[in-house]
Amino acid sequence: MLEGNFWAIKNVRLALIAPLIVATASVTFAPRAEAAGTVAGSTIANTATASYTDSGGNAQTATSNTANLRVDELLDVAVTSADPGDIPTLPSGVNQVASFTVTNTGNGSEAYGLAVTTALGGDQFDPTTTSIVLDTNGNGVYDAGVDTVYVAGSNDPVLAPDASIRVFVLSSIPGTAANGDRGQLSLTAASKTLTGAPGASSAGQGQGGGDAVVGTSGGDGSATGAYVVQAANISFTKTSSVVDPFGGTKIVPGSIVTYTLTATVSGSGSLTNVAIADNIPASTTYEAGTLTLQSAALTDATDADAGVFVPPAGVTPGRIEVALGSVAASQTRIVTFKVKVN
Amino acid sequence: MMRILFFIFLLLSPAYGYAADAIALDSSVFVERVVPTAGGKTKTVLEEPKVVTPGDRLVFILQYRNTGTQSAKDFVVTNPMPAPVAYQSTSDTVAQVSVDGGKTFASLASLKIRESDGTVRAARPEDVTHVRWALREPIAAGAQGQLSFRGVVR
Numbered sequence: 001m002l003e004g005n006f007w008a009i010k011n012v013r014l015a016l017i018a019p020l021i022v023a024t025a026s027v028t029f030a031p032r033a034e035a036a037g038t039v040a041g042s043t044i045a046n047t048a049t050a051s052y053t054d055s056g057g058n059a060q061t062a063t064s065n066t067a068n069l070r071v072d073e074l075l076d077v078a079v080t081s082a083d084p085g086d087i088p089t090l091p092s093g094v095n096q097v098a099s100f101t102v103t104n105t106g107n108g109s110e111a112y113g114l115a116v117t118t119a120l121g122g123d124q125f126d127p128t129t130t131s132i133v134l135d136t137n138g139n140g141v142y143d144a145g146v147d148t149v150y151v152a153g154s155n156d157p158v159l160a161p162d163a164s165i166r167v168f169v170l171s172s173i174p175g176t177a178a179n180g181d182r183g184q185l186s187l188t189a190a191s192k193t194l195t196g197a198p199g200a201s202s203a204g205q206g207q208g209g210g211d212a213v214v215g216t217s218g219g220d221g222s223a224t225g226a227y228v229v230q231a232a233n234i235s236f237t238k239t240s241s242v243v244d245p246f247g248g249t250k251i252v253p254g255s256i257v258t259y260t261l262t263a264t265v266s267g268s269g270s271l272t273n274v275a276i277a278d279n280i281p282a283s284t285t286y287e288a289g290t291l292t293l294q295s296a297a298l299t300d301a302t303d304a305d306a307g308v309f310v311p312p313a314g315v316t317p318g319r320i321e322v323a324l325g326s327v328a329a330s331q332t333r334i335v336t337f338k339v340k341v342n
Numbered sequence: 343m344m345r346i347l348f349f350i351f352l353l354l355s356p357a358y359g360y361a362a363d364a365i366a367l368d369s370s371v372f373v374e375r376v377v378p379t380a381g382g383k384t385k386t387v388l389e390e391p392k393v394v395t396p397g398d399r400l401v402f403i404l405q406y407r408n409t410g411t412q413s414a415k416d417f418v419v420t421n422p423m424p425a426p427v428a429y430q431s432t433s434d435t436v437a438q439v440s441v442d443g444g445k446t447f448a449s450l451a452s453l454k455i456r457e458s459d460g461t462v463r464a465a466r467p468e469d470v471t472h473v474r475w476a477l478r479e480p481i482a483a484g485a486q487g488q489l490s491f492r493g494v495v496r
Binding site (some may be wrong): 036037038042044045046047048049050051052053054055060062063064065066067069070071072073074107201210211213215 | 364365366367368369370371391392393394395396397400402404406410412413414415416417418419420421422424426427481495496
């Protein structure tokens, strides 16, 4: 916005009788943001000085008028999803957290209205928005009861240029959502001053008294996140084979029975802390050192490897235990051990 | 008392002193915009700055005029860069720039910047702190001219 553009002739002969008019540099100190640019309301003041030698051989100076420009407010905002990927969830899940980051990419302090859209194409279900929550304590993580629930028009977040805020959207997942279904949601942040076509402006509405001008973002921005139903199930099977002392397959004293335990994870996602335990059958004795996982031998002792043999104690039978840790869907884990029939 | 009034009269009188030789210097600024024209082409126009935002290209124009009756020689114009503006270029061949707050002036290509870690690099347009024009020819009485440079709003 043009503040002043006028001729000013300052003659230096005046300086001979008036106090010396010093030709000053017109450096106006404008607070400057890093990426968003010169802060709205700053003044660009340009003054030039001239020096010359007059006909009498005297050094003279002249100073121009100051051309002043006020920097107007550019309204720009960027919204990004802060989740690394689709958010794993389960049918009928509640308070499922989707995270977004809203950044003021304009050059003035601005308030933003937030809204969530879930009726988006290309997905299998619509999550139901329970609430929008502002990361009041700024730790980037949703803290129930600590972070403030957003109420449109009441606590619209105000961001300084280049500042950003984490926003959490809490959703409920329909009970009908099936394994592998995705449900998208979109968070929109819109400048409270003005949105519209880039270049549209509103006189006097900018920070610092200048105009507010819609930037390339249109003054609003949005980002999409997605929930994905990841229901993993585990199934166990147990088989056995017998070798008797005579090379046959009869169960007689001295026969060796090999048990094979197979754990299979189905669905999608993964299961954590999967463990297998199996009691040694009555009238049999565990054959020391026969425990394997995925065909690799495990020691019987409690040590770094995943397996252990727990000896019988009184009426409690002995048992083998194998910790499988996290097992992803469609993977299997096979454990074997041998016993001798008493 | 009369003497003081006479003194004030001298101050106000345009006839006193500066009719002999005086240089008027006028500073103005315009916004350079690329606008579409018929036929799908674009043209660059200078506009009165109505709305100015970061990234806008500005053209600073200095007009000088010798309003006196005698010529002025050794004419040098110095323009410190306004802080919110990054220098871009000038088409005036006599112009030199400074990147050290006006201590030394040279062509931008020959200037170096010493970084805080001690490394030295070629100066960039945005490093410019002052623009200076030193005219070789005297400015005759009544003569005028124009100097300009481009900048971009930081």
